[in-house]
Amino acid sequence: xxxxxxxxxxxxxxxxxxxxxxxxxxxxxxxxxxxxxxxxxxxxxxxxxxxxxxxxxxxxxxxxxxxxxxxxxxxxxxxxxxxxxxxxxxxxxxxxxxxxxxxxxxxxxxxxxxxxxxxxxxxxxxxxxxxxxxxxxxxxxxxxxxxxxxxxxxxxxxxxxxxxxxxxxxxxxxxxxxxxxxxxxxxxxxxxxxxxxxxxxxxxxxxxxxxxxxxxxxxxxxxxxxxxxxxxxxxxxxxxxxxxxxxxxxxxxxxxxxxxxxxxxxxxxxxxxxxxxxxxxxxxxxxxx
Ligand code: G1P
Numbered sequence: 271x272x273x274x275x276x277x278x279x280x281x282x283x284x285x286x287x288x289x290x291x292x293x294x295x296x297x298x299x300x301x302x303x304x305x306x307x308x309x310x311x312x313x314x315x316x317x318x319x320x321x322x323x324x325x326x327x328x329x330x331x332x333x334x335x336x337x338x339x340x341x342x343x344x345x346x347x348x349x350x351x352x353x354x355x356x357x358x359x360x361x362x363x364x365x366x367x368x369x370x371x372x373x374x375x376x377x378x379x380x381x382x383x384x385x386x387x388x389x390x391x392x393x394x395x396x397x398x399x400x401x402x403x404x405x406x407x408x409x410x411x412x413x414x415x416x417x418x419x420x421x422x423x424x425x426x427x428x429x430x431x432x433x434x435x436x437x438x439x440x441x442x443x444x445x446x447x448x449x450x451x452x453x454x455x456x457x458x459x460x461x462x463x464x465x466x467x468x469x470x471x472x473x474x475x476x477x478x479x480x481x482x483x484x485x486x487x488x489x490x491x492x493x494x495x496x497x498x499x500x501x502x503x504x505x506x507x508x509x510x511x512x513x514x515x516x517x518x519x520x521x522x523x524x525x526x527x528x529x530x531x532x533x534x535x536x537x538x539x540x541x542x543x544x545x546x547x548x549x550x551x552x553x554x555x556x557x558x559x
Contacts, residue, residue: 272425275418275480276323277392278316278399281385282309283329283376288528297332299403301527303536304544308527309335310364312403317366319414321399325372325392327385336373339366380492381499387489395483397421400502402477406536408543409522413478416520420454421480426514427506430478431455432524436466442474443503445517457515462496462503473517476524481506482513 286298293301299309313324326335342361349358376388386393386400399414407413413430420428431445446459447470459470479502488508495501509515525539526532541551 272422273397275319275397275399275421276321277325277396278321278323278401278414279325279327279386279389279393280309280312280316280401280403281327281376281382282332282335282403283327283379283385284404285329285379288530289533295331297335298528299332300334300338301533303406303527303533304540304547307338308403308406309338311406312401313339313366314364315407315412315414316399316401318412319399319418321414322367323370323372323392324366325374325389327376327388328373329376329379336371339364339371341365381495381497381501383489383495383500383502383505384492386502386505387486387492387500390486390490393483393486397480397482400477400479400481404526404528405477406525406527406540407476407478407520407522408525408536408539409520411521413476413520413522413524414480416522417478417480417518420516420518424514424516426516427457427482427485427509428480428516428518429457429475429506430520430524431473431517432476432519433472434474436469436472439464439466439469439472439474442476443501443506444469444471445473445475446470447473447517453519455517455519457510457517459510460503460507462501475503475517476520478520479506482509484509484512 282299286293289298300307374388376385417428440463444461444464445457448456448458485505488505495504525536541547
């Protein structure tokens with residue numbers, strides 16, 4: 271029987287050094303795209319895929335991420351007194367079930383695989399999603415919901431993938447591919463951040479995964495991989511052959527919000543989707559071309 275996907279792990283312990291000085295006292299996942307922080311996009315995408323329980327893998331200085339999903343009593347009362355019902359409704363819409371967000375601390379920055387292992391008690395024996403909030407996806411059907419469909423059909427592991435230029439394979443987890451029907455591909459190998467000449471393809475993993483809980487057992491060995499870190503990709507590679515493993519060419523556009531140019535592009539792309547902003551943004555963009 272294929273278990274329903276209900277859990278998501280959100281690794282958010284990173285220091286965000288690429289966005290200093292903005293991230294000196296502010297969690298990088300609190301940086302907004304238009305007016306919504308990256309962490310909220312990730313939680314909303316997870317909820318749209320049927321996720322009911324969330325685990326944030328945090329570190330020091332990340333409490334704003336938890337506060338963001340708490341009830342802001344004084345704020346709500348003030349909005350009510352001022353008759354700002356639209357804003358009140360917005361806060362209600364973003365609220366999650368009490369008790370549905372758990373947190374664990376990573377304590378030491380040993381890599382993404384280590385971060386996921388830190389959530390082992392939350393994961394238990396259940397399939398789970400991973401969302402890396404730095405990767406923001408603009409899509410009609412949310413990216414994780416697309417992955418969840420493949421998971422519920424196959425009962426196996428699924429990662430969201432996109433093609434990258436050869437010279438950029440050393441920034442991503444890269445797939446070695448078996449059959450390829452144009453939409454889903456069979457994963458027969460995985461390599462973390464290979465040099466272009468060693469990369470088995472130019473299909474890269476983006477920050478959306480649905481994985482079986484067995485990955486935790488492999489991560490628990492704490493074997494170091496690329497960059498001397500415990501790599502999630504290496505743990506996933508150990509599951510190949512034991513259960514179906516697919517890459518999904520998702521519909522949508524991914525923005526790397528851990529990169530300054532990617533982050534700025536996301537601002538524009540998301541603003542152009544907003545009826546209240548699209549006209550103004552289109553108008554001022556003309557001044558820069
Ligand atoms: C991580 C993963 C990598 C994946 C990438 C997607 O790398 O290790 O396999 O392709 O996220 O954004 P990082 O960006 O943490 O270096």
